Amino acid sequence: xxxxxxxxxxxxxLVLFTGGCTAGNYVFSGGMGKHKIEVHATDxxxxxxxxxxxxxxxxxxxxxxxxxxxxxxxxxxxxVIMTDPDTPEDVIIGEVLETVKVSGxxxxxxxLPEDSYVMEITSIGASxxxxxxxxxxxx
Numbered sequence: 001x002x003x004x005x006x007x008x009x010x011x012x013x014l015v016l017f018t019g020g021c022t023a024g025n026y027v028f029s030g031g032m033g034k035h036k037i038e039v040h041a042t043d044x045x046x047x048x049x050x051x052x053x054x055x056x057x058x059x060x061x062x063x064x065x066x067x068x069x070x071x072x073x074x075x076x077x078x079x080v081i082m083t084d085p086d087t088p089e090d091v092i093i094g095e096v097l098e099t100v101k102v103s104g105x106x107x108x109x110x111x112l113p114e115d116s117y118v119m120e121i122t123s124i125g126a127s128x129x130x131x132x133x134x135x136x137x138x139x
Contacts, residue, residue: 026121035133039071041123049119051078051091052135056114059138062100062131063107069127070103074120075112093118102131111138 025041028049035052054060062073077094097117100108101124119133 025123028119030133033135037071037119037121037131037133039066039069039121039123039127039129039131041069041127043069043123043125045123045127047121048093049121051080051116051118053116054112054114054135057138058114058135060110060112061107061134061136062102062110063105063134064102064129064131065105066103066127066129066131068129069123069125070101071127071131072099072101072122072124073131074099074122075110075117076120078116078118080116091118093120096120 025039025045026047027038028035028047029038030036031052035049037049041047060075064071074096075098076096079092079094081090081092083090098110098112100110102108
């Protein structure tokens with residue numbers, strides 16, 4: 001178990017240094033409880049984030065700064081299968097557990113069960129801006 005946590009930590013640090021992954025009209029970056037989505041998308045554009053962890057008694061806080069459009073963000077559990085360090089991980093995405101829509105600067109919070117997740121993003125209208133995401137304690 002410690003080895004898996006160490007490998008996960010190393011992967012998250014690598015994500016920070018590589019600047020994230022692109023998914024067409026979205027750039028996902030961050031790690032260790034703070035993530036960012038940069039958006040410049042047309043209506044209906046779709047993207048998936050990398051996997052991230054939500055712990056016990058934590059919530060996901062989305063802080064959008066969108067000058068245009070709206071985003072639908074679906075949270076789906078992700079089963080991460082790590083075979084060995086030389087092989088890319090396999091991620092199996094489950095059924096969507098929670099869906100939120102963000103626009104403008106309206107902050108939204110989502111409480112999810114402890115697990116690994118991915119965000120499936122769909123643009124509603126032409127969307128432009130950023131969404132900062134923090135995993136924080138649910139007090």
